[in-house]
């Protein structure tokens with residue numbers, strides 16, 4: 001294997017920072033270049049020498065590995081530096097405002113982390129005897145209680161690991177309920193145009209046929225079109241509320257009643273529950289199943305040291321079909337219900353989503369967040385999230401085209417289009433220039449119902465000063481895009497890499513590193 005022994009790979013970047021010279025290393029002060037892990041270190045200088053094993057007859061039948069496996073050979077400091085350098089090239093919520101719409105990138109309170117690290121929670125093993133983990137089970141039970149109370153639903157499945165996984169859980173419960181009624185022939189799930197991409201993917205994955213329902217001009221689901229499509233082949237609907245245009249679906253109760261009357265079920269994508277928590281209970285709107293992304297509404301980290309958590313709340317109608325396991329409070333303490341029994345409450349469970357009981361670390365963080373806010377504090381979370389988004393919307397509606405600004409206040413996210421930019425300029429140019437301004441770009445080109453959509457979700461955890469700085473940056477970049485500033489077309493200018501060929505990367509992904517010499521010989 002050829003290895004660059006020094007670990008440095010001098011590249012000679014063009015001097016584009018106002019005539020600054022290119023550096024020997026390619027680094028720019030604290031902005032450090034980093035090559036692939038395979039290109040640093042050496043297998044000759046690391047590892048241990050093992051005394052050769054005595055010769056035995058191989059039983060691998062020709063499957064024995066003959067060549068080196070090709071793992072990188074790094075010492076501990078080289079390894080630590082490699083990953084630390086890479087980590088510094090990430091944008092993070094602890095570095096600045098993260099305006100990704102629909103993703104709800106909010107501050108993760110340190111109190112959550114402190115609680116999650118208590119050994120009684122962080123060291124529990126999923127196979128520990130139930131009588132040794134009563135406290136952990138109580139945390140799961142208390143969080144379940146809060147989720148059911150806040151949503152006005154009947155029960156909750158705690159085991160799903162993310163929002164999309166929760167959608168699958170809800171749709172499988174709907175499927176089980178239909179089959180129990182002998183109506184497994186209902187194969188169509190209706191999904192509005194403004195739905196998150198995971199919704200149709202979930203329905204299709206569970207074996208349903210997806211049919212689109214159009215949106216109205218004001219960005220909401222066309223409830224007349226939806227009602228007109230209901231019938232004996234429709235299993236249910238999947239509706240996001242608040243929706244991906246950042247608007248509240250005012251007709252949801254009316255839609256739910258119509259869906260139920262036609263024999264279907266209502267799945268609500270609750271990813272944006274942070275905009276309504278403490279103010280609206282989805283159970284009152286006729287929802288049958290809804291996932292809650294703990295990493296959105298309840299401030300757990302997005303991908304924090306393992307799987308996430310997307311509990312699913314159920315209506316009374318779907319509760320019998322909810323997955324196992326669940327925690328139950330008994331006279332003596334808490335027990336885990338792990339198997340279908342004749343018990344009327346879970347004889348019809350559709351099965352399991354995961355091997356164990358869910359993600360303890362995320363449960364502890366979410367419960368900490370809930371208890372530290374209390375009922376009034378959670379209500380204020382929703383109010384502040386909505387206030388912040390409206391501040392962004394009203395501050396920029398005269399700069400960027402805001403297609404739904406005239407229909408009234410938005411919920412937790414503000415949406416803009418690329419309608420009024422100079423010819424040849426689009427959302428991508430604004431997003432790339434925001435990188436130079438030190439911000440992660442907003443969600444782009446989604447939802448599809450808005451041309452060149454820019455979806456901005458500030459969340460409730462940003463201060464007015466932070467919002468003003470972001471608004472100032474976005475306004476400045478937007479003005480440049482309206483004036484046709486050509487330098488925007490090559491932004492970002494200050495990032496280690498600028499415009500990558502994303503189409504090529506998606507069509508011809510290079511996922512396996514090959515030795516440069518081997519490459520050259522081909």
Ligand SMILES: *Cc1c(COP(=O)(O)O)cnc(C)c1O
Nearest residue numbers: 102162163164196198269271293
């Ligand atoms: C984030 C999101 C999802 C998917 O949730 P994950 O936890 O990322 O799987 C689904 N729907 C909407 C509207 C979302 O914002």
